[in-house]
Amino acid sequence: MTSTAQTEYVTTTDGVLQITIATAANGTSMDFAGINAGTAALTDLAPEIGAVVLTGSGANFCAGGNVRGFAAAEDRGAHIHGLATDLHAFVRALDETRVPVLAAVQGWAAGAGMSLVCAADIAFGGPSTKLRPAYPGIGLSPDGGMSWTLPRIVGAGRAAEILLTDAVLDADEAVRLGILSRLVADDDVRAETLALAQELARGPRSTYAAIKSLMAQSDSTSLSEQLDLERDFIAAAANSRTGREGVDAFVAKRKPDYRDQA
Numbered sequence: 001m002t003s004t005a006q007t008e009y010v011t012t013t014d015g016v017l018q019i020t021i022a023t024a025a026n027g028t029s030m031d032f033a034g035i036n037a038g039t040a041a042l043t044d045l046a047p048e049i050g051a052v053v054l055t056g057s058g059a060n061f062c063a064g065g066n067v068r069g070f071a072a073a074e075d076r077g078a079h080i081h082g083l084a085t086d087l088h089a090f091v092r093a094l095d096e097t098r099v100p101v102l103a104a105v106q107g108w109a110a111g112a113g114m115s116l117v118c119a120a121d122i123a124f125g126g127p128s129t130k131l132r133p134a135y136p137g138i139g140l141s142p143d144g145g146m147s148w149t150l151p152r153i154v155g156a157g158r159a160a161e162i163l164l165t166d167a168v169l170d171a172d173e174a175v176r177l178g179i180l181s182r183l184v185a186d187d188d189v190r191a192e193t194l195a196l197a198q199e200l201a202r203g204p205r206s207t208y209a210a211i212k213s214l215m216a217q218s219d220s221t222s223l224s225e226q227l228d229l230e231r232d233f234i235a236a237a238a239n240s241r242t243g244r245e246g247v248d249a250f251v252a253k254r255k256p257d258y259r260d261q262a
Helices: 032-043 067-072 076-096 112-119 146-154 156-165 171-177 186-201 205-220 223-238 241-252
Strands: 010-013 016-022 051-056 101-105 108-110 122-125 130-132
Touching (some): 016 032, 016 112, 016 186, 032 076, 067 076, 076 112, 108 112, 112 146, 122 186, 205 223, 205 241, 223 241
Parallel strands (some): 016 051, 101 122
Antiparallel strands (some): 010 016
């Protein structure tokens, strides 16, 4: 794939793939046209893409699933099974993406919306941002990977409390727990997230890929095994075009140029 098709839900700007996961329709609930378009774009990621941004186009990042749609389904179990299958294909594609994934979390991130915040590498919010699991409120269990990602972010005990009590987390608490990376002005959440994504897209992509790979493996390796991995990764990087450019630029006291680096 040489370029990403521009649609209502998937756009590219300066090396950044933007995926709209919720719109103002249906109360900013998750829009599966965007989810499925995002999965397709991530699965066959265009080579010019150096970062991914998840965003909602309405007042909220994502208010969760379309509960009225759940209620209207003839077979609710089959309906939700299909939605979860599509959502989980998207989460898997995000997890396998070698470039940084950012979330612009304006307003509410509830239910599966909160799951996608937890799936991002970096998440910006505003002072009015709020997060809530929302599943117990409608008698359902989590999806979107929240039962896996949240304990790894906040710890098992805190995650259990958040999930079981259906806690509403304000922006400050979400930052303290590490679910949100930082806060910016409410009106600047999307712009600030995109600006950072564009900066990352100009950076050393193979380095970011290595960082993500090392962090992903750290959950299942011993310290000794992780040290071996780090040694092998950094040695390989030193002989790569990216590593050579970074070191040479530092010695020459110039800004590195990572365009077309591997």
